[in-house]
Amino acid sequence: MQFLKKITVLVLFFTVFNSFSQEYFFKDKNPFNPKIPSPEEFLGYAIGEQHTRHDQIVSYLYKLAEISDRAEIEVYGQTHERRKLVILRVSTPENLSNLEDIKKQHLQFVDPAITPKNYDDVPIFIQLAYNVHGNEPSGSEAALLTAYTLVASNSSEIQNYLNNSVVFIDPTINPDGRDRHTQWANQYKAISLVSDNADAEHNEMWPRGRTNHYWFDLNRDWLLAVNPESEGKLKWYHDWYPNVVTDFHEMGTNSNFFFEPMKAIGSKDPIMPKENYEDLNNLFAPYFAKTMDEIGSLYFTKEAFDGTYPGYGSSYPDLQGALALLFEQASSRGHLQDTDYGTISFGFTIRNQYRSSIATVKAAVENKAVLRKYQQDFFKSAVTKKTASGFVGYEFGDDHDQNRNKAFVDFLMKHKIKVYEKGAKFYVPLKQQQHRMVQTMFETYSQYTDSVFYDASAWSVSNFYNMKSKGLKSARLGKQITAATKLINNPIVIKSDYAYILDWDDYNAPAALHYMQKRGLKASAAFKKFSANTTNGTKDFNYGTVMIPVSKQQKPSEAVYEIIRQAQQKFRVPMYATNTGFSIKGIDLGSNNFRKIKEVKAAMFIGNGVSSYEAGEVWHLLDTRVEMPITKLQLHNFNRISLDKYTTLVMVSGNYGQLDSIQRKKIKDWTSRGNTLITIGSASKWLISKKLVKESLTKKPKDKNILDKSVNR
Ligand SMILES: [Zn+2]
Structure with missing residues (x-):
């Protein structure tokens, strides 16, 4: 026992004198409620000594929600690898018990039809979101410190913040990527920390932790919303419309710290109101400067980073009447790494992110009325503003591809864009709450104010969907499309003893073909166009149309039909039966211009x-x-x-x-x-x-205007 005590004393001694002790982070936030465990007490190590796994992060936030009446937790999704996506709501017990009512009041400011004036009365909604790039890990660790401070600190400063705000903490936007990096950094960590840049701890293996499961950059996916992480986030976003949103990143090890304002020219999204990146950012910047100055931490602003692309975590909220804030911290990428000025420790990077988190809450609370009025004006202008194009809206729709039409309509509705029927096409008016998102989806640009071109400097979502659209100068509204509207109306294929024909123009046709082949059906592709007599009348078919001849299958016609029927039901594809091989126009079904399709491996x-x-x-x-x-x-x-x-x-x-x-x-x-x-x-x-193929490359014209490379964010 004596021996054990000695060890305990030694461990305590070590913890107290470790540079990342609790005092290092929040000595000015005392006193803390002793009943609430700090991250260090909960995890068994000081923040910064180890990379914290996502499940531990989630467990800690659950613990806070369980034992404190200042916190509630919600699950807003699940990643591809089935990790939980959570948000911890923190405020006073009174605010939390009235949250439904507060939310109702808050949402009145985003409704362009009404004009409440009680800007100062409603707590401000702040979303602190971290770690969209999995291998930029200081953010999530700072999230734990921030959550602890807001839940456990009894200082008058924190009490004031909680009275005047509801803080939504999303600790890890990209848990799958984060855990890849966490595993990497922890497994190569040594007792005697190795700061040598060449050490494995600082150099991850492919595919690294930046991206999600399918190696998508989630800091591009707010607009595209392809992944469950972003889908959950968007759903949450349009439920709450926070006033301030943070996005914490890391950059090169030899840099310092960055906060907004961004580079002036680069951030000129033609859609975003100027007040956002001029007035609001200038209002917030002194708070960040002060908190960094207090600990002697160096930083820069204005010189780099852009907010042009609307799918960043630090730009999408700007298009929803919020102030989105980008932070970039020099990365220790590992626990301790050499820089030009000595070493940078993980704890140091976490402290900057943590202090910026608290400064964000302070700035938001102290400018509550300005932010609320700004969001109200933003959405009001959505229904009054005229566009330079003179268009009142956009018409779109593909004549042959119902699945792609549906995918695009579903996509627009994820962003709360209102879509209407217009004959066989669709129509999206500009005069609606999501006016700027409509512009984002349909407008194209050929001119830029900045010479720096970035992977996300250009986008055009309608073109991304290969969806032809046109701007209209006037239009009448048809019926609004809702989740219940049936957008796919392909007739159900009936049984044939002769052949089935699958229209290849549909987005899901390859999936349907693969499904049928996997179940043993043999199919051919048309190398010429034809018009066939189907059980649904005469139909024109394009190059690539898939034909499944019933007599060539080693299966009874009932079994063939069952597979055909299932494929159509699953993928909602246009598929037809025919009882004759004699085409009305073009090639017949027995033509040599139908060629067997190999099953793809x-x-x-x-x-x-x-x-x-x-x-x-x-x-x-x-x-x-x-x-x-x-x-x-x-x-x-x-x-x-x-x-x-x-x-x-x-x-x-x-x-x-x-x-x-x-x-x-x-x-x-x-x-x-x-x-x-x-x-x-x-x-x-x-x-x-390497001459594996006899081709030549076209020459790219030289562009004299490219001056430098942008910083990857
Ligand atoms: Zn990043």
Whole structure:
């Protein structure tokens, strides 16, 4: 026992004198409620000593919600890897018990139809969100400290913040990516910390932790909303419309700290009101400057980063009448790393993020009325503002692809854009609460004020969906589309003993084809157009139309029909039965211009040197949209792998210089046996330069205006 006591004393001694002791973070927030465990007490280590796993973060917030009447927790989604996405609401017990009523009052300020004036009476809504890039980990650790401070501090300062605000803490926007990095950093951490930049702890392996499960950058996905993380977030967002939203990042190890205002020219989103990035940012910046000055921490503003693309965590809220704030902290990427000025520790990075979190709450509370009035004006102008184009709205719709129409309409509705029927097409008026999101979806730009071009400097969502649209100068509103509106009206395919025809123009046709092939059906593709007599009348069919001849299947016609019926039901595709092979126009169904479609067995190179973004897109597309498995071949294993199992190999952009002449020959021989190689981006360039294919690259005109590279955020 004596020995054990000694150890305890030693451990305590160590904790007290460790640089990340509790005092290091929040000595000016005393006194704390002793009944509430600090993150350190809960986790068993001081914040900054270890990277905290997402499940531990969630457990701690649950604990706070369980034992304190200042906190409530909600689950707003689940990641691809089934990690919980949570938000902790923190305020006074009185505010929380009246939250429904407070929310109702708050939402009156986003309704353009009414004009409440009690700007100062309603607590301000602040969303503190962290760690969208998984390997920028200081944010989530700061979230724990912030949650603890707001829940447990009994200082008059914190009490005042809670009286005047409801704080929504989203500790980890990207838990899947965060845990990849957490696992990495912790597993390479040594007792004697290694600050050498070359150490494995500071250099993650492919695909690294920045992105989510399918290697998407979630800090681009607020607009596209492809992933469950963003879908949950958007749903939450349009339920609450916070006034201030934070987005905590990390940048290069040798930098210091960044807070807004951003670079003036770069942030000129033509859609965003100027007051946002001029007045509001200038109102908040002194708070951040002060809190950094107090601890002697260096920072910069105005020189870098842009808010042009509306799908960043620090720009989407700007298009919802909020003030979104970007923070960038120099990364310790690991627990301690060498810099030009000595070392940077994980704890130091966390402290800057933590102090900025508290300063955000302070600034929001002290400018409550300004922020509320701003949000009200923002939404009021949505219904009064005229656009430079002179359009009153946009018409869109594809004549042949109901699934794509539905996907686009569903997408617009995720952003609370109102969509109306317009004959066989759709119509979106500009005069609506989400006026600026309508502009975001349909307007295109060809001119930029900044010379720096970034991966997200240009976007056009209607084009992204390959959705033709046109601006209208006048229009009458049809019936509004709701979740209940039936957008897909393909007739149910009836049984045939002759053949079935699948229209290839539909977005889901590849998925339906794969589904049928997997269940043993043989299909052919049309190499010429034709018009057939179907059981639904005469239909015109395009190149690529899929035909399933019943007599060629090794199955009774009832079994064939069952698969056809299921495929149509699952993917809602236009599929027709016919009882004759004699076409009204063009090729007949027995023509040699119908060719057997091989079943695809797909593979793709991944690993060091390969663009994880592009690889992730291909994987996500096949896996979630086509429901087709794709084998992810690690480049370093290629020597041991035979390609004979695959019919299709995908090579996305990457550095394939690592493939030697024997490996290149392996790809070439496999291709010459009739298999398909798909290359994207720089992989095509590589293919041409290594003479695996006889093609040449077009020359890119030189652009004299490109001056420097933007900073990756
Ligand atoms: Zn980042």
